[in-house]
Amino acid sequence: MTAIDTAALKNPDALDVKRVRTDFPILDLEVNGKPLVFLDNAASSQMPQPVLDRIVQYQTAEHANIHRAVHYLSEKATAEYEAARRRIQRFINAREEREVIYTSGTTDGINLVAHGFGRKFLGEGDEIILTTLEHHSNIVPWQMVAQEKGAKIRVVPINDRGEVDLDDYRGLFTERTKLVGVTHVSNALGTINPVKEMIAFAHERGVPVLVDGAQAVPHLDVDVRDLDCDFYAFSGHKLCGPTGIGILYGKAALLENMQPFKGGGDMILSVTFEKTTYNTIPHKFEAGTPPIMPAIALGAAVDYLGSIGMDRISAHETDLLDYATQCVNRMPGVRIIGTAERKAAVLSFAVEGVHPHDVGTLLNEEGVAIRTGHHCAQPVMQRFKLAATCRASFAFYNTMEEVDALVAAIRKVQKVFG
Ligand SMILES: Cc1ncc(COP(=O)(O)O)c(C=O)c1O
Numbered sequence: 001m002t003a004i005d006t007a008a009l010k011n012p013d014a015l016d017v018k019r020v021r022t023d024f025p026i027l028d029l030e031v032n033g034k035p036l037v038f039l040d041n042a043a044s045s046q047m048p049q050p051v052l053d054r055i056v057q058y059q060t061a062e063h064a065n066i067h068r069a070v071h072y073l074s075e076k077a078t079a080e081y082e083a084a085r086r087r088i089q090r091f092i093n094a095r096e097e098r099e100v101i102y103t104s105g106t107t108d109g110i111n112l113v114a115h116g117f118g119r120k121f122l123g124e125g126d127e128i129i130l131t132t133l134e135h136h137s138n139i140v141p142w143q144m145v146a147q148e149k150g151a152k153i154r155v156v157p158i159n160d161r162g163e164v165d166l167d168d169y170r171g172l173f174t175e176r177t178k179l180v181g182v183t184h185v186s187n188a189l190g191t192i193n194p195v196k197e198m199i200a201f202a203h204e205r206g207v208p209v210l211v212d213g214a215q216a217v218p219h220l221d222v223d224v225r226d227l228d229c230d231f232y233a234f235s236g237h238k239l240c241g242p243t244g245i246g247i248l249y250g251k252a253a254l255l256e257n258m259q260p261f262k263g264g265g266d267m268i269l270s271v272t273f274e275k276t277t278y279n280t281i282p283h284k285f286e287a288g289t290p291p292i293m294p295a296i297a298l299g300a301a302v303d304y305l306g307s308i309g310m311d312r313i314s315a316h317e318t319d320l321l322d323y324a325t326q327c328v329n330r331m332p333g334v335r336i337i338g339t340a341e342r343k344a345a346v347l348s349f350a351v352e353g354v355h356p357h358d359v360g361t362l363l364n365e366e367g368v369a370i371r372t373g374h375h376c377a378q379p380v381m382q383r384f385k386l387a388a389t390c391r392a393s394f395a396f397y398n399t400m401e402e403v404d405a406l407v408a409a410i411r412k413v414q415k416v417f418g
Contacts, residue, residue: 013309015316020308021397023048034367037402037409042187042215042346042393043371044237047301051240054300058293066292067266067283081292084299085282091302092232093223094249101248101255101282102295106214107137109233109248110181112285113210114141116258117231118179124150126178129202131156131164132383133186133193136376138212142181151178158383162189162338169198173205180209184216188377188389189338190321190346192220199228208254214238218395219317219344221310224249236294241301245294248285255281262287313396317345320394324403331407333414337389348375348389351410354417356388362416363390366409 021027026046029036038046058080064073066081082097089097103109118141122128128142132155139153146153154172156164180202184195199209208230216222217234224232231254236245250258260267260278264287269277278284305313324347328334333352351359360372371391374381381387392406 013312013315015308015312015396017316017397017399021399023050023304024397025049025052027397031367031369032365035405037366037368037398037405039392039394039398039402039406040369040371041218041395041398042238042375042391044243045218045240045395046397047240047242047297048304050304051242051297051300055242055293055297058296062296063293065289077292080296080299081290084296087299087302088247091306092217092247092249093225095225096252098281099249099252099255101250101285102290103233103246103248103285104244104291105235105237105246106135106212106233107141107246109231109246110138110210110212111141112248112261113231113233113250113258114145115261116285117208117254118142118145118151119148120257120259122146122149122151122178125176126151127154127174127176128152129154129156129169129172129177129180129182131169131182131193132158132379133162133164133183133189133191134181134377134379135183135187135212135214136378138181138183138210139379152176155379158191158380161340162186162191162380163340164191164193166194166197166201170201173202173207177202177205177207180207181212182209183212183214184222185213185219185344185346186338186377186380187215187346188375188380188391189340189348190215190343190393191338191340192216192342192344194342195229196227199230203228215344215346218305220314230254236298236301239298239301240304241298242294244291245298247298252281255285258285260284260287264288266290308396314344316396317394317398320398320400320403321345321347323400324392324394324406327403327407328410331410331414334410337384337386345394347392347394349392350386350389351413351417354413356390358417359390359410359413362413363406363409366405366412368406368409370406 066078210231232249267287356372
């Protein structure tokens with residue numbers, strides 16, 4: 001009789017990480033003579049072979065400029081570019097493909113809303129609610145617009161665990177509140193914000209909500225219709241796709257009423273020197289030659305993730321984070337920053353007596369890639385009275401053995417500085 005694999009029985013849907021890793025050629029690299037342990041996924045994740053293959057196929061057999069010609073390659077590229085939009089629409093469960101706008105990334109998407117919505121609808125004395133957990137890209141565009149319009153930014157505080165309190169949030173609403181901007185998952189701490197509840201409360205007051213999903217879409221099964229968010233921005237390069245591509249989801253009725261942020265080719269129906277008539281959405285917001293190859297590659301990336309299953313990805317990453325948290329909690333002299341009840345894929349920590357930059361440098365000598373710094377979230381650092389943290393961030397292709405390698409490398413750092 002063959003032995004029963006009890007682990008598989010307990011969790012028949014578990015991710016086959018060993019197999020998944022064979023899709024990522026870069027994970028076979030050695031760095032400083034050690035196997036690469038890539039734990040900087042929150043900054044940018046790696047691309048699997050099907051996405052790399054899709055890029056080669058496009059560049060070798062499908063490339064031409066889109067929407068502008070009747071020849072074979074242009075029609076092929078246009079069809080693939082629009083098919084990728086539909087793939088992404090399904091991936092986030094948007095109602096219509098015209099609600100999916102290609103951008104160059106999360107930052108670009110948020111700027112599109114700040115300029116296209118904010119500059120049109122915000123006035124003197126109006127208020128925007130943001131949280132302390134925001135990345136600079138969901139702060140600075142709003143400051144720029146607020147400055148121009150005489151609007152104010154009100155900030156939801158966070159507690160010592162790195163969580164927003166819903167009562168604090170509710171208490172910030174006034175009759176002047178015109179927009180809420182909130183990150184779904186904090187890139188600095190990993191906190192998952194209760195965005196569904198936040199959106200429902202804002203909607204009771206007729207206030208639209210923009211969600212920064214840069215750190216959520218790679219880790220959670222995001223359904224924009226279920227969340228009922230008005231805008232949702234994310235980046236392709238954190239989602240196993242290339243750099244230079246991102247998505248802004250927006251409800252059609254809002255997008256139709258917004259000003260285009262950039263003017264140029266493709267976003268118009270007609271132009272005279274007296275007057276321009278804008279194209280319909282989403283093209284109104286896609287001026288100029290777009291990132292055609294990156295868009296098509298992002299379509300392949302979401303298909304790849306979908307074939308694995310976001311629920312499986314989430315479950316595996318939760319196991320990794322739980323294991324890493326337990327290991328690090330047992331290490332004297334190492335403190336976890338951000339201990340929210342609901343977290344995704346991020347472990348921020350400080351090693352007593354060692355500057356985060358030195359931790360990062362020594363970990364690199366062991367082949368372990370983490371990020372150190374303020375993570376473009378300085379208000380979070382200020383809240384915890386830190387200049388920087390060390391941040392290990394996980395993807396579904398990481399393993400428990402890699403968590404062990406991280407822990408061993410931190411021990412080495414402590415020895416060097418001990
Ligand atoms: C939460 C969050 N928002 C926005 C961004 C900006 O993304 P991008 O640089 O791809 O525009 C990041 C990038 O790290 C992020 O983590």
